[in-house]
Amino acid sequence: MQTNDQAFLDDWAIHATFGAVEGTDGVDRQAASAPDGEQRKWFAELLTSHGFTVHRDAIGNQFGLLELVPGAPYVLTGSHMDSQPTAGRFDGAYGVMASAYACFRVADELRAAPEKATFNLAVVNWFNEEGSRFKPSMMGSSVFTDKLALEEALTTTDPRGTTVREALDAIDERGDFEGLPVASYAEIHVQQGRSMEEEGVTIGLVNATWAAHKFEFRVRGEQAHSGSTLMSDRRDALLGAARLIVAARELVDGFDDGALHTACGEISVYPNSPVVVASEVHLLVDLRSPSNEVIREAYERMMRVVERVQVDDRVEIDIVAEHSWEQNPYPENGVELAREVAVELGLTHDRVMTVAGHDSTNMKDEVPTVMLFVPSVNGVSHNLQEFTKDEDLIAGLNHLTGVVRRLAAGALVSTSA
Helix, strand or coil: CCCCHHHHHHHHHHHCCCCECCCCCCECCCCCCHHHHHHHHHHHHHHHHCCCEEEEECCCCEEEEECCCCCCCEEEEEEECCCCCCECCCCCHHHHHHHHHHHHHHHHHHHHCHHHCCCEEEEEEECCCCCCCCCCCCHHHHHHCCCCCHHHHHCCECCCCCEHHHHHHHCCCCCCECCCCEEEEEEEEECCCCHHHHHCCCEEEEEEECEEEEEEEEEECCCEECCCCCHHHCCCHHHHHHHHHHHHHHHHCCCCCCCCEEEEEEEEEECCCCCEECCEEEEEEEEEECCHHHHHHHHHHHHHHHHHHHHHCCCEEEEEEEEEECCEECCHHHHHHHHHHHHHHCCCEEEEEECCCCCHHHHCCCCCEEEEEECCHHHCCCCCCCCCCHHHHHHHHHHHHHHHHHHHCCCCCCCCC
């Protein structure tokens, strides 16, 4: 263990108390909630205690900056600290805390030998990566990379009608910082799958994101009495939605094992009364696959189901919103840099794809990017029982430190550029 490994674990334990769910090891720390605000203030104090200056931009991204080379761009590293409702404490938050400690270590080295620094150091806590309270997910990094308009994000509302702007102002986390020049980006995350644990891999070298197609469906029928209305007269929006949910699951069986993942993660029903046939239902469905061809075929099959349900159940189905992407590779030079560091440290490693989206999927389109995983026990994720062993947390921290050290010295970036 390095001298500050225990310090990292101690601070990690403190961090897990923010939004802790009583009687469990998990947290409920959704974006711009009171617990999110509390942990942000604590994290800002941690950064400043190590000589970093803290800034917030207009969408609530939280940055800790250390200028070592006046006027030079920054090596940015981080993840997110917001969580799903009643979720594990590792998802996202580990990446932010590991990034902070990796930068603390490299900062100490470069203060002692400033001639080795090519770039400055920055840690980021991205706003609303999870998308549980406000849609879409990865909101903060999407605004930062100009993939989502700031005003559109700020006027987005949660289920209670609170806007992002109002929620950020309530915890005093909406700032005016802008114009951060980024040379390269690194992110580490728990895997949220079990392949690394099963194969004895300590460091995952993320080389691509699975393809995906996400839908928000609106199913419209006709409100009616659930007892007296003849079955033949009904236009039941909830029945139509149920058929879409079942169809999404049954799509999986039409492909090879592991080729397609599907889910319906959210549904709202109107009027949601026990004696009323539903007139309108909103539901979110997503399809994910490592194969672009599988996603395209699954999409076509889902559209055929939509057409059939509209006819059979006499409902109208609209796609209110959809978002899709193909299998998306990470820069190969970043994968190779991460491999070299793993070899140098004697850590078992392998290339791995990510099924989940991460803020790095936005950043890699803008700057040289490295994405890393450490194992998840039994692959449990978005669950109070989510767990990663201390030795894997430390191994990931050591590996990320090696990556940040190389990036700060100019790796992956032409100094002339």
